[in-house]
Amino acid sequence: MRRALGMSLWVAMVSAGLAVFLFLPHFVSDFHSRDLAQAGAFFIAIIGLDLLTGYTGxxxxxHGALMAIGGYTTAALIVHEHWRDVWTIPLAGIAAGIVGFVVGLPALRLSGLYLALATFALAVAMPSLIKKFSGLTGGSQGLQFLESSPSQVTGLSGKVTVLGHTMTQNHFLYYLTWSIGIVGLGVAWLVVRGRGGRTFRSVRDSEIAAVSSGVNLAWTKTFAFALSGVYAGVAGALYAIQNEIVNPLSFTVSISILLLVGAVVGGLGSLSGLVLGALFVEYLPTLSTNVSTREGVPDFIYGAAIIVVMILLPTGAGGLLRRLARPLTTWLYTRP
Amino acid sequence: MLFAFDWTQLAQQTVIGLSSGGTWALLALAIVLIYRSTGVINFAQGEMAMFSVFIAWSLVHHGLTYWAAFFLTIAISIAGAIAVERVVIRPVEQAPVLTVVIVTLGLLFVVDGAARWFWSPETRTLPNAFSTSPITIAGVAFSWQDLGNIAVSLGLVVLLWGLFRFTKLGLALRAAAVNPDESRLLGIRVSWMLALGWGLAAGLGAVSGMLTAPALASFDQNLMQPVLLYAFAGAVLGGIESPLGAVAGSLLLGVFVNLVGTYVGWIGTDLRLPVALAVILGVLLVRPAGLFGKVSARRV
Amino acid sequence: MPRSSLLELEDVEARYGQMRALHGVSLEVGEGELVAVLGPNGAGKTTTLRAVSGTVRRSGKIAFAGKSIARRSPEAVARLGIAHVPEGRGTLSELTVAENLRLGAYTRRDRAAVREDTGRVLAHFPWLGERSDQRAGTLSGGEQQMLALARALMLRPRLVLLDEPSLGLAPKVVAEIFRIVRELNERDGLTVLVVEQNANLALDSSSRAYVLEAGRVALEGTSAELRRNESVRRSYLGY
Known part of the structure; x- marks a missing residue:
């Protein structure tokens, strides 16, 4: 009886979420739905990061650097090879997945902070690497989609028609990004539930215990990195498509940091709160700019917000949600 | 031609490498200091050092000489960092490492934002601490500035070594870092020792920044970002648990990066950061404990 | 009964997280006494010492020289002259022997007296002088235990809390340590509260003792009385 109630509650929540997803763009300005689309790109990257950091530790x-791989793959295919933007997304995911795999190899021998350091160094060094290969990347100018034909680039097309529905390009970008995000969340859920999740978590909690219970450590860690890279690459591709440009400043260290902050705020090791993490990443800079646009003030506020959130909510919003929901779930899942 | 090899240039470039390596060493030492006492890497260390440089710049612009500003800035930096530690780090002292790391990342934004807020974003210069005229030793011309940087860096390292080796306070700092529970039983205020560690680290960072800035044609708020990466690389190279290792690692890295930049045309000056990244990855792969660190069993 | 009492615990409770380890312990240590605490594993012996030094969450009345210390931090308790030698020795492993001794007197400002005490301590443990530059972590277990005791003396303590000094040590070493403790107590009037599994040794050295069971004081009395007690003999002395 209670179980059935729990199920229906769950169904109700999922349908409410889907309803918000479907109708939200119609309640906000067209311009704003592009912001929401960008939040969707962060959402996808954060899912990937959560799989890596939250589940395998x-x-x-x-991750900004992995997004850059995705973004530049998309941009290079559009500008140099004249692909249609949407079709570049899978390739961007694969490219970043491969790079993620390669980054994951040294990660096999690094744990905790050493890995944070190495990946931080990657994020810092990425812009100068991008500039060095200017033939492919356009150097510090970057790659602009403006000169490409509207049939290639959604952002230049004005209206988009999908399955008989005509919508603005911003709505299209919103639906595209969040549809991919929802599929990504579903895939992540399939990966972490049951055996896969147990394997991931066992690596996080104790490597030695994981190995002695038959987990292939090397495979699990590099797989998590590659999978996480795919998410980051897809996110980077969407980010590039939304902004119609990539340059070395598109994917700075700040994005890498923000993604990790978003994952922590969303609640590491759970998937339920990640939307909040994405909204945090998307809107914190905007909100900080609203307070004052004076040089430096937004960064200041934004950093302070991160610190305050960490002090008040060390387990993130996901942890808070779980704590708030615990009485309810306990009631639902215990026999009277 | 082998005989055409320019030994003078090699000597000069080595000294230049040691000079920048020395400034990186100070920041590396700051990172190691905090890592040893709290097990956390302070990602805001570079930005804090940048902030110190701007304080020094303001002091100089209010009429102080370079050296007066130098010492005053160190004092301000130490006091400021202690305050920051008490306000921001202390509440998460018991939290998981990732939480503390993220707090230091938030601090990175805060300090960077504050510096852009208080000081407009134009480029600035800091006067040279040492004469810019060259000095000729054994037929090779070196710059006073490079030699001065090396002297100040190494002098500070020796001073710090003395502090940790011979003073009761230094011993207490070391004890609090390695055996906090036992230290408490001796009456050592461990939590304050951590704050003091932050202060010392910020002082080191300030010196690192104040030596870095005059060597550049001009600087802005991004001044210390590359230095932080080099310091990370130097600390990793020497072993992030070992203070003397971090110094040696940074000096080695300084010479290496500079020589590679001079003699490998393809790398030049614009690929120096990726070289540092390669060093980090290479060392972590081949010998994670660093050149001078102890290889310890991994904790379960 | 104790002469003027130096340490007084009344109804002290302590907990680790949710788990309660002490359920109201009362005991007393007089000035110049050597008091032992006996009991099985998990009875709360170590926790009792930790409640005094403030390294566990505790409540109840704890008075030292008439002052309440129940709310003081470990640092503050140490500053009052209570030296806690924890289980597992608690030497500062990275520091040398000499540095360990120096930090034993960390809170003291009287340099001349500290130098004097260093001399006295080295008279008790002459080998420490020869090893002064050796890192504490590289000493043997027995040596570390003696170093921890020596370091505690550097505080010029009014009370030493000694936790299981015999743990993991060879009988000969244990006997030597207890000989020194007894000597310090009898000759220098040092007050000691010692927790010890080895009941024989503890009762031989101490004037009075408490037996803890499941977080409570089960028995107390002079050591001679407890030695004759039927249940103590059966449970702890083994005859």
Whole structure:
């Protein structure tokens, strides 16, 4: 009886979420739905980061660099190879996945902070690497989609027609990004539930115990890195498509940091709160700018907000949600 | 031609490398200091040092000489960092490492934002601490500035070594870092020792920044970002648990990066950061404990 | 009964997280006494010492020289002259023997007296002088235990809390340590509260003793009385 109630509550929550997803763009300005689309890109990257950091315990401060791989793959395919933007997304995911795999190899021997340091160094060094290969990346100018044809680039097309529905490009970007995000969340859920999740978590909690219970440590860690890279790459591709430009400043260290902050705020090791993490990453800079646009003040506020959140909510919003929901779930899942 | 090899240039470039390596060493030492006492890497260390440089710049612009500003800035930096530790780090002292790391990342934004807020974003210069005229030793011309940087860096390292080796306070700092529970039983205020560690680290960072800035044609708020990365690389190279290792690692790295930049044309000056990244990754892969660190069993 | 009492515990409770380890312990240590605490594993012996030094969450009345210390931090308790030698020795492993001794007197400002005390301590443990530059972590277990005791003396303590000094040590070493403790107590009038599994040794050295069981004081009396007690003999002395 209570179980059935719990199920229906769950169904109700999921449908409410889907309803918000479907109708939200119609309640905000067209311009604003592009912000929401960008939040969707962060959402995807954060899911990937949560799989890596939250589930296998590998701290990455270099996810901005993986996003850059995705973003530049998309941009290069559009500008140099004249692909349609949407079709570049899978390739961007694969490219970043491969790089994630390669980054994951040294990660096998590093734990905790050493890995954070190495990935941080990757994020810091990325812009100068991008500038060095200017033939492919356009150097510090970056790659602009403006000169590409509207049939290639959503952002230049004005209206988009999908399955008979015509919508503005911003709505299209919103639906595209969040649909991919929802699929990504579903895939992540399939990965972490049951055996896969147990394997991931056992690596996080104790490597030696994991190995002695038959977990292939090397495979699990690099797989998590590669998978996380795919998410980051897809996010980077969407980010590039939304902004119609990539340059070395598109994917700075700040993004890498913010993604980790977003994952922590969303609640590491759980998938339920990650939307909040994405909204935090997207809107914190904007909100800080609203307070004052004076040089430096937004950064100041934003850093202070991160610190305050960490002090008040060390387990993130996800942890808070779980704590608040615990009485309810306990009631639902215990027999009277 | 082998005989055409320019030994003078090699000597000069080595000294230049030691000079920048020395300034990195101070920041590396700051990172190691905090890592040893709290097990956390302070990602805001570079920005805090940058902030110190701007304080020094303001002092100089109010008419102080370089050296007066130098010492005053160190004092302000130490006091400021102690205050920051008490306000920001102390509440998360017992929290998981990742939480503390993120707090230091938040601090990075705060300090950077504050520096852009208080000081407009134009580029600035800091007067040279040492004469810019060259000095000729054994037929090779060196700059006073490079030699001065090396002297100040190494002098500070020796001073710090003396503090930790011979003073009761230094011993207490070391004891609090390694055996906090036992130290408490001796009456050592461990939590304050951590704050003091933050202060010392900020003082080191301030010196690192104040030596780095005059060597550049001009600087802005991004001044210490590359230095932080080099310091990370130097600390990792020497072993992040070992203070003397971090110094040696940074000096080695300084010479290495500079020589590679001079003799490998393809790398030049614009790929120096990736070289540092490569050093970090290479060392972590081949010998995670660093050149001078102890290889310890991994904790379960 | 104790002469003028130096340490007084009344109804002290202590807990680790949710788990209660002491359920109201009362005991007393007089000036110049050597008092032992006996009991099985998990009875709360170590916790009792930790409640005094403030390294566990505690409540109840704890008075030292008439002053309440129940709310004081470990640092503050140490500053009052209580030296706690924890279980597992608690030497500062990275520091040398000489540095350990120096930090034993960390809170003291009287340099001349500290120098004098260093001499006295080295008279008790002459080998420490020869090893002064050796790192504490590289000493043997027995040596570390003696170093921890020596370091405690450097505080010029009014009370020493000694936790299981015999733990993991060879009988000969244990006998030597207890000989020194007894000597310090009898000759220098040092007040000691010692927790010890080895009941024989503890009752031989002490004037009075408490037996803890499941977080409470089960028995107390002079050591001679407890030695004759039937249940003490059966449970702890083994005859």
């Amino acid at each position: 590998q701290i990455s401060l270099g």
